[in-house]
Amino acid sequence: MQPNRVIIHADFDYFYAQCEERENPSLKDKPVVVCIYSGRGEDRGAVSTANYIARKYGVKSGIPILQAKRRLKDIDAAFLPANFELYEKVSENIMSILKSYGDKFEQMGIDEAFLDVTQKTNGNYEKAKELAQKIQTEIWEKEKITVSMGIGPNKLIAKIAAGRQKPLGLTEVKPDDAESFLFPLPVNELLGVGKKTTEVMHEMRINTVGELAKLDVEKLTKRFGKVLGTYFHNAANGIDSSQVQERGMAESVSHILTLKEDTRDLDALLEVAYKICDDISSRARELNLSFKTISVQLVLQDMSASSRAKTFDAPVESIDVLKNTAKELFQKLLEEISEELKARRLGVKISGFAVGRQAQKHITEFAKD
Numbered sequence: 001m002q003p004n005r006v007i008i009h010a011d012f013d014y015f016y017a018q019c020e021e022r023e024n025p026s027l028k029d030k031p032v033v034v035c036i037y038s039g040r041g042e043d044r045g046a047v048s049t050a051n052y053i054a055r056k057y058g059v060k061s062g063i064p065i066l067q068a069k070r071r072l073k074d075i076d077a078a079f080l081p082a083n084f085e086l087y088e089k090v091s092e093n094i095m096s097i098l099k100s101y102g103d104k105f106e107q108m109g110i111d112e113a114f115l116d117v118t119q120k121t122n123g124n125y126e127k128a129k130e131l132a133q134k135i136q137t138e139i140w141e142k143e144k145i146t147v148s149m150g151i152g153p154n155k156l157i158a159k160i161a162a163g164r165q166k167p168l169g170l171t172e173v174k175p176d177d178a179e180s181f182l183f184p185l186p187v188n189e190l191l192g193v194g195k196k197t198t199e200v201m202h203e204m205r206i207n208t209v210g211e212l213a214k215l216d217v218e219k220l221t222k223r224f225g226k227v228l229g230t231y232f233h234n235a236a237n238g239i240d241s242s243q244v245q246e247r248g249m250a251e252s253v254s255h256i257l258t259l260k261e262d263t264r265d266l267d268a269l270l271e272v273a274y275k276i277c278d279d280i281s282s283r284a285r286e287l288n289l290s291f292k293t294i295s296v297q298l299v300l301q302d303m304s305a306s307s308r309a310k311t312f313d314a315p316v317e318s319i320d321v322l323k324n325t326a327k328e329l330f331q332k333l334l335e336e337i338s339e340e341l342k343a344r345r346l347g348v349k350i351s352g353f354a355v356g357r358q359a360q361k362h363i364t365e366f367a368k369d
């Protein structure tokens with residue numbers, strides 16, 4: 001008999017703000033607000049996320065920065081611009097720890113992932129709990145970031161469980177406890193039940209997941225259509241057979257770096273660009289990918305960005321082709337951009353992937369058999 005599935009969902013706590021606290025521990029005991037500035041004037045833009053101290057003042061993702069400032073008036077709070085390079089790097093490190101523990105791994109976004117640990121734990125929830133604690137400890141020791149986790153018999157339940165206790169929460173829902181866990185929750189806790197759907201459900205006198213679960217499925221399909229109605233019915237009853245799946249091939253591999261000194265000297269640019277080329281081509285090699293398109297980008301002192309790309313008819317994989325093409329493209333870019341401005345940042349990207357020679361060889365060898 002197949003063991004019960006055991007799925008872990010990991011969700012990093014107040015992620016961007018926590019990265020900022022990690023870099024600067026003096027922020028830890030005050031409100032921290034990570035901002036995405038629109039560039040259309042001082043303090044214009046939206047809050048990306050906030051630490052839990054700031055949330056006590058009503059500051060949360062999506063509200064205008066100005067509103068957050070009003071809510072934290074006269075309070076010693078830190079308003080910081082988002083530093084995506086940092087968050088992406090921390091995310092990458094944590095994801096590779098998570099990945100090493102799953103029979104199967106699926107990254108859902110910058111700070112969320114599913115692990116299928118059915119085989120690793122032989123379907124045993126005690127073992128799964130120990131494993132989750134071990135992963136949390138390793139992530140803390142290596143990255144100094146807290147991650148909350150949910151354990152359940154499917155992705156739907158594991159995800160809801162992960163959001164129940166934060167930070168560093170661990171919530172376990174065994175198959176037999178699925179109904180008592182889900183039924184008291186408000187319907188909007190189910191993925192796909194947004195603001196509008198919640199209103200409609202309230203009109204139908206459905207407030208909790210349990211009430212939704214007991215409703216005749218035909219009433220739901222009549223109101224929401226067959227696909228959604230059936231989904232709501234199954235979800236409310238804790239039924240979800242979707243698998244934890246590796247994501248498909250990346251669409252591009254790129255890297256962007258800030259120059260030590262602003263410049264428009266080709267040799268100085270190429271010194272950095274060639275390092276990026278080495279980095280991205282070794283990543284492509286690891287993934288056994290060849291690529292058709294090479295793009296380069298310069299971000300100038302006024303933060304405007306210009307780019308140029310070249311696409312080959314057939315996929316290439318040689319580092320020399322990559323470097324020579326990057327050189328040619330940067331030369332052209334320098335001729336195009338305003339003479340007044342120097343470059344601050346530069347990036348190189350490869351895309352249009354095909355599976356590389358090694359894999360092709362495997363396929364042809366296989367075909368001969």
Ligand code: TTP
Pocket residue numbers: 011012013014015016017047048049050061062111166
């Ligand atoms: P979330 O997981 O929604 O939030 P969080 O990690 O900040 O907090 P929690 O502890 O409740 O999980 O989002 C992950 C990151 O995505 C978040 O740190 C910042 C970013 N984000 C935005 O930039 N804008 C948004 O509207 C949301 C919701 C998130």
Ligand code: CA
Pocket residue numbers: 011012013014015111
């Ligand atoms: Ca999160």
